[in-house]
Amino acid sequence: MNERAETLQRWVARQHALPFDACPLEDVAGDASFRHYYRFRLPDGTRRVLMDAPPEHENSQPFVDIARAWRAAQLPVPALYGVDLEAGFVELEDLGDDVMHQHLVSDADAHTWFERALHLLERLQRQAPCDDLPEYDRALLARELDLFPAWCLTQLLDLPVPPSWPVLRDSLIDNALAQPRVAVHRDFDAMNLMLHEDALWLIDFQDAVNGPISYDLVSLLRGRYRLWPQALMTDFIENFRQRALADGRLPPIDADAFHQQVEAMGVHRSLKVLGIFCRLTLRDAKPRYLERLPHFLSHLRQGLAALPAHGDFLTWVDTLFTPALCRELDRRGIVHSLEERLS
Known part of the structure; x- marks a missing residue:
């Protein structure tokens, strides 16, 4: 001891x-x-x-x-x-050891559990007080996004920041700030939802903030355990929108506009996670996090594909960033299938 x-x-x-x-x-x-x-x-x-x-x-x-x-x-x-x-x-x-991610055995099981998690998220957004939480403000949003060029591009890959980065960065921040504010867990993920007494419980909430309504939604849907087909993503997002309209968490907004907001928030989170995982590897000597980079790169590409205004950045991701990441993962002996995902 x-x-x-x-x-x-x-x-x-x-x-x-x-x-x-x-x-x-x-x-x-x-x-x-x-x-x-x-x-x-x-x-x-x-x-x-x-x-x-x-x-x-x-x-x-x-x-x-x-x-x-x-x-x-x-x-x-x-x-x-x-x-x-x-x-x-x-x-x-003690909530035990039964974590939601352990139940995601099949696609059908995962769909059922994600629906349960989304209902818990709606409870959180309706019931949690948020006035005393730190603001998810422009400065915090910018610090999160800047983890990507600082740690993933510069420190891991020695890759220059693309010319399209400043426009994307500002657009993602503006998108987040334009959304209705709720209590945001900030890591609402199947790893942080415990099954206890036949209900899902929240843990690891110390970084909660007062922020955009879609952040925890994409934290779950574009998390570490599933890459949902776009049709299912659209269904999840639309069902969330309709329930949020019905209970007043969302002001009137059409399906396409809300879908764009959610996908932009997902791009923000994917960039943030890529930066954090590189920092955990390089600063904190936790190299296992590099194995998760391809998964979140797939999330990033799916989100960018729904944002045609940022096609230049997606082109850069496919032509420069992904090949550089492939070379680095190969150099470190990390098995991946990034080439196949692009084909």
Whole structure:
């Protein structure tokens, strides 16, 4: 056991007035951040999860504030049983190990689960308070987009930024800012939806913001687990639009205009993710994230194909960016099928 895990075990033992040896920790997992998770059992058999978020790397205050606010709003988030922000320790309700992505075995199963997730998203948008959340403003949107040229083009591929980039960048930011504002989870993905007590629960929501209504929609639909055919994407988007019109989350907007907004938001997120995965590889020594680049490149191409005004950027993606990425993945011994996806 490392020193920090021992400190965490002593903390939770004091929380429950137990001897140190009475609550051994079970290593659960980490994530793309510096957070790490453990599980322990109380003497009565109740299981809890401990989040270790070193304060020099992670600020747990947003997670705690959002968990309390969303639980008060009757949203399915884990209860908090102990918080020490100075140490970076949080004791949480244990939701188990059943994650939505484990159920995406077939296309039919995936369709059913994605529909369930979209209904949860609609609950989140209707019920979650967002006035106290940080604004998903122009500066934050720009920082996210700039991860792509900074880390993917310059650091990974040594590729110059294309002339069409500034126009695309400004257009994507303007699109996001023009949309109705709701509470945005910001990583609403099948990996962050837990199945507990026969319902989907939200986790990993510490980066939530007050932002565009379509962001979490494309976070799910253009996430890491499925490349939906365009016809199904259109159906998902249109069903979401109709329900959002009916309950007032959306002002009147026709199907084509909303579809364009959603696809543009998906392009934004795909560019952001490509940049983040390169940063995780190059800065944080987590090379496994490079294996996911082809998947999100496919998402990017699908989104750009729905935005004819940005055909120049799609041409650059196909003729310069994708071949450069292929060469780099080949150099690193990462199996991919990018050439076949372009044919």
